[in-house]
Amino acid sequence: MDRIVAAKVFVTIAECGSLSGAAELLDMSRAMVTRYLAEMETWSGARLFHRTTRRINLTAAGDITLLRCQELLSLADQMPSVGDTGDEEPSGMLRIACSQSLAQATLAAAIAAYLKRHRQAAVDLRIDNRAVNLVEERIDLAIRITNQLDPGVIARPLGTCHSVVCASPAYLEQHGTPRQATDLATHDCLTYTYFGKSLWHFEHAGESVSVPVSGSLSANESVVLLQAAVEGAGIALQPVFSAAPLIASGQLVALLPGYRPHAMGIHAIYMSRAHPRAISCTMLAFLAEWFAAHET
Template sequence: MDRLTAAEVFITIIERGSMIAAADALDMSRSMVTRYLAQMESWAGTRLLHRSTRRLSLTAEGEKALLHCQRLREISQEVEAGLGDSREKPRGRLRISCSQFVAQLMLLPSLNSYLRRYPDVAVDLQIRNEMINLVEERIDLAIRITNTLDPNIIARPLGQCPSVLCASPEYLQQRGTPLSAEQLKNHNCLVYANFGTSVWEFIYQEDLVSVPVTGNLSANDTTVLLSAVRSHSGISMLPLMSAAPYLASGELVQVLPDYQPHALGIYGIYRSRTHMPQALRLLIDQLVEDFAQQV
């Protein structure tokens, strides 16, 4: 874990009087504050705080650790003040985690532009669909598409991802075309496994309609579901961006066009706003702008 951030977390716990108050002040999840404190005590090899239901107090070793942390923060501030104009040129390596769909259709166009603008920055792109521990995996930014974001994580909205219900003409010719959301129960519905539910939600005539669906295939990757739909295997709810070329060519057709699937949020998830590298901050700002134009 980053020692400078750990020092800042430890100082803030003491200044604010509790880990909850420190989390609020640092705009950091409570679990992350607890983890940084545990790592500090692991480094020190001893307990740094006395904990009670009413207050926190420093142990003898904690008092020594606080002095070291305050000095470390002072050195950091002195270094930052001395960098001057060099801070205008972001540099370093960013590790980014996202799905294959996000990487190919959404992220790479932005990354290409970003890396041309900031040639001293390198990006290590990790193709992952599942939620991960950013600290343990050393990930600077995870991009996720979801409407069930954990309230304890730090995230910035990057945009929205509209979805479309679609199938191949061959499948609909064999199984019939559903005329209402209820009729989806009679079809082979291919679902995204990571959402943890087989209920599709739509807005129909300003009302929310929820329909439980079943099918013989679920997957945690959009490209797999798209390939299955193109192979006439069933009906699926896909990101509009990935399905649009096939809808335009007629290889796929939109199902239930009067039923609007809920748009999903696109989020950039990161560890903390404290000491955020300039390269990361600039990238997130660019993604917000670019994703708004893409979707």
């Protein structure tokens, strides 16, 4: 049996948490999925899952094998087959999920450029700030800004998201300008909604600095916080791709030039497939080129 396919089946089982879910996603019979799993266990020389009546969970050997298979599949995805002439025109619908800020600032333009190049392709762009479940919501591709990837996903790095601390001239005139990162603790900072304290992380003079911040306004979408900063509601930590035009126009002022906010990775997250479609492969390649050319 094809070990590459066996690895994809194994990773998909781990992602779905069941053989039947993997069979549906891969358009295979459950018996075939079971055969590929048996092949993987023979290949690895270990039992890869603990099986119960409702769900299966990875064994310790399964965790190690999952990481190795993800590395293997990542390399395989970047290696076109010898017989692939690249003549297949991308077609059909591709469902992509991403946050509003990323879609608004750069992804919409990238997808528009892709669709001009590939006239038979179509994209359904799902805007959501939360991390969607690719299997349950039938998403082909999720573009996420994060440094903490889930262990059960396949991810392709696309670029780096740099951030900037900024505030409106009106806010700074009324409350003063922070000169060092620790000054932020005494300012009204616009934070993301989540449990626990907000910590903003910086690099300064070769050392890491983390500052607890708080304020009167929080939100789960950076576009809202960006507009609030323009209106003078407080100090914001924003992606450069969102804040740069407002800084250039004078509506916002970049702060703390000696402190560099921690950068985050931009990743394409997708499910493993035994036979990836041309539209998926070409979109991944196109986005990698796009973010490399437009990185700020």
